[in-house]
Amino acid sequence: MAKMKLLVARKFPDDVLARCGRDYDCRFNPEDHTWQGAELCKMAAGMDAVLLSSRNKVSAEVAAGMPDSVKIIATFSVGYEHIDVPACAQRGIIVTNTPDVLTEATADVALLLLLVASRRAKEGLNMVVKGEWRGWTPTQLLGRQAGGHVLGILGMGRIGRSLAHRARALGMEIHYHNRRPLTDDLAEGATYHKDAESLLKVSEFLSIHCELTPETDKLLDAKRIAMLPAGAVVVNTARGGIVDDEAMIAALKSGHIAAVGLDVFNNEPKVHPGYFDLPNAFVLPHIGSATIETRNAMGYRALDIIDAYFAGRKPKDALAG
Numbered sequence: 197m198a199k200m201k202l203l204v205a206r207k208f209p210d211d212v213l214a215r216c217g218r219d220y221d222c223r224f225n226p227e228d229h230t231w232q233g234a235e236l237c238k239m240a241a242g243m244d245a246v247l248l249s250s251r252n253k254v255s256a257e258v259a260a261g262m263p264d265s266v267k268i269i270a271t272f273s274v275g276y277e278h279i280d281v282p283a284c285a286q287r288g289i290i291v292t293n294t295p296d297v298l299t300e301a302t303a304d305v306a307l308l309l310l311l312v313a314s315r316r317a318k319e320g321l322n323m324v325v326k327g328e329w330r331g332w333t334p335t336q337l338l339g340r341q342a343g344g345h346v347l348g349i350l351g352m353g354r355i356g357r358s359l360a361h362r363a364r365a366l367g368m369e370i371h372y373h374n375r376r377p378l379t380d381d382l383a384e385g386a387t388y389h390k391d392a393e394s395l396l397k398v399s400e401f402l403s404i405h406c407e408l409t410p411e412t413d414k415l416l417d418a419k420r421i422a423m424l425p426a427g428a429v430v431v432n433t434a435r436g437g438i439v440d441d442e443a444m445i446a447a448l449k450s451g452h453i454a455a456v457g458l459d460v461f462n463n464e465p466k467v468h469p470g471y472f473d474l475p476n477a478f479v480l481p482h483i484g485s486a487t488i489e490t491r492n493a494m495g496y497r498a499l500d501i502i503d504a505y506f507a508g509r510k511p512k513d514a515l516a517g
């Protein structure tokens with residue numbers, strides 16, 4: 197039987213590409229172009245399925261322009277705000293994502309950012325590599341101790357809960373806000389706040405793990421940043437759009453926010469240049485899920501779904517359109 201045709205829209209890890217090539221008749225993207233708009237539709241011509249990433253936008257226009265042959269679009273990401281799912285549904289195209297498999301890797305990066313931000317690692321690194329370190333002193337680069345302080349988790353889904361496990365090991369007290377309180381077994385003693393504002397007021401450390409939706413767009417604006425305790429540390433590994441950069445930069449300059457650790461940004465790959473010169477802003481290039489184990493698992497999960505779909509089974513991670 198002829199293999200189904202798969203557009204592999206990014207240069208995914210080698211083992212993922214090998215499985216694509218083994219099981220499908222593929223159009224690959226060895227140069228790793230970020231196909232967008234009409235070009236993405238053109239590349240999908242004659243394809244049965246598309247495997248793409250969060251940098252390939254599938255707007256309503258792109259969904260409308262997708263060839264009739266395309267039946268399923270699998271995004272190699274847990275986030276899917278880059279895809280107009282209802283517009284795809286209107287075309288009869290199923291959209292799926294890759295939840296679960298990147299939970300631990302992303303929680304690791306949230307913890308890493310929490311520690312490097314609160315322990316002033318950027319200033320320390322700069323001091324050493326610029327040859328400005330004159331030796332140990334009793335008061336040099338005094339940071340904030342995580343243990344004994346409150347960590348507020350905005351969005352207590354899989355990644356938020358996984359960070360909570362790590363933070364408890366540091367002796368942090370966990371508070372959270374979600375649309376709904378968790379069951380006791382999932383909350384594991386964490387304190388629920390029914391609105392974000394109430395959580396912010398107690399969060400000496402804050403880590404953002406909610407989805408970017410119209411409700412959370414710029415949720416952390418000047419007004420809400422001001423609600424955080426003076427000297428708070430903020431971490432974002434979710435989506436850049438949840439933070440108002442101008443307001444955050446002003447708060448970092450005033451010292452109201454002691455430090456920030458960011459892995460995600462508004463308009464990636466552009467990063468607000470205001471962060472670059474700030475000693476208390478530690479930025480990473482969206483590496484939350486960047487371990488080989490996790491990226492392979494993301495690819496395999498997406499391919500399992502496409503396999504299941506073409507085998508006539510209901511795809512596991514189909515998103516509601």
Ligand code: DGY
Pocket residue numbers: 250272273274275276298484485
């Ligand atoms: C995700 O999976 O959503 C990551 O942020 C990569 O886009």
